[in-house]
Amino acid sequence: xxxxxxxxxxxxxxxxxxxxxxxxxxxxxxxxxxxxxxxxxxxxxxxxxxxxxxxxxxxxxxxxxxxxxxxxxxxxxxxxxxxxxxxxxxxxxxxxxxxxxxxxxxxxxxxxxxxxxxxxxxxxxxxxxxxxxxxxxxxxxxxxxxxxxxxxxxxxxxxxxxxxxxxxxxxxxxxxxxxxxxxxxxxxxxxxxxxxxxxxxxxxxxxxxxxxxxxxxxxxxxxxxxxxxxxxxxxxxx
Numbered sequence: 746x747x748x749x750x751x752x753x754x755x756x757x758x759x760x761x762x763x764x765x766x767x768x769x770x771x772x773x774x775x776x777x778x779x780x781x782x783x784x785x786x787x788x789x790x791x792x793x794x795x796x797x798x799x800x801x802x803x804x805x806x807x808x809x810x811x812x813x814x815x816x817x818x819x820x821x822x823x824x825x826x827x828x829x830x831x832x833x834x835x836x837x838x839x840x841x842x843x844x845x846x847x848x849x850x851x852x853x854x855x856x857x858x859x860x861x862x863x864x865x866x867x868x869x870x871x872x873x874x875x876x877x878x879x880x881x882x883x884x885x886x887x888x889x890x891x892x893x894x895x896x897x898x899x900x901x902x903x904x905x906x907x908x909x910x911x912x913x914x915x916x917x918x919x920x921x922x923x924x925x926x927x928x929x930x931x932x933x934x935x936x937x938x939x940x941x942x943x944x945x946x947x948x949x950x951x952x953x954x955x956x957x958x959x960x961x962x963x964x965x966x967x968x969x970x971x972x973x974x975x976x977x978x979x980x981x982x983x
Contacts, residue, residue: 749975750795752942756812764802772969783974793860798829798914809834829914864901867912868893875919891926911939942967
């Protein structure tokens with residue numbers, strides 16, 4: 746039983762959604778089938794996989810169901826889903842839980858899930874202060890996402906968890922890798938590992954914070970960065 750992570754599936758199995766990903770380079774060619782093959786080679790029904798956002802290109806719930814159904818049918822293990830910036834279809838956690846009620850498809854918002862004795866806490870995140878394009882609207886969303894992350898972390902703390910894994914969709918810092926409200930919370934709550942996605946392409950990947958920063962281990966897990974192979978984070982935990 747192990748914990749893995751990978752984000753940014755960017756699926757579009759619904760026939761009404763035309764979003765081919767291979768236009769973004771070789772690592773996106775046949776990415777769904779390559780993910781399926783890699784996933785089934787290493788992940789069992791007893792494992793947990795953290796999926797920090799950008800699951801489906803669907804705009805409305807019914808447009809994402811084809812992608813979520815494909816995940817359920819083809820990718821074993823317990824999946825912990827967090828929102829990404831493209832999750833416009835994600836409108837109600839309760840409705841998603843009702844449709845996927847077997848316990849292996851868990852949609853998290855403002856709370857946490859347990860995995861191998863760890864609390865998995867997170868939120869979507871947002872671009873951080875220090876980006877050139879960061880404006881007043883961004884600041885409002887940024888502060889709201891910090892509150893949501895703290896709600897998740899505090900829920901785990903109140904439930905008695907001391908070992909915590911963090912998950913964001915957006916990187917936890919700006920492109921200068923300066924401290925942010927997100928990194929401060931992860932440090933405050935003694936988080937072991939934080940996984941995040943959103944960054945795509947070899948010119949962009951280096952802009953993300955990776956490795957140990959103030960005793961927290963940060964790891965980029967976007968699908969193209971991992972070449973469609975989920976990464977095991979169990980070995981990174983203290």
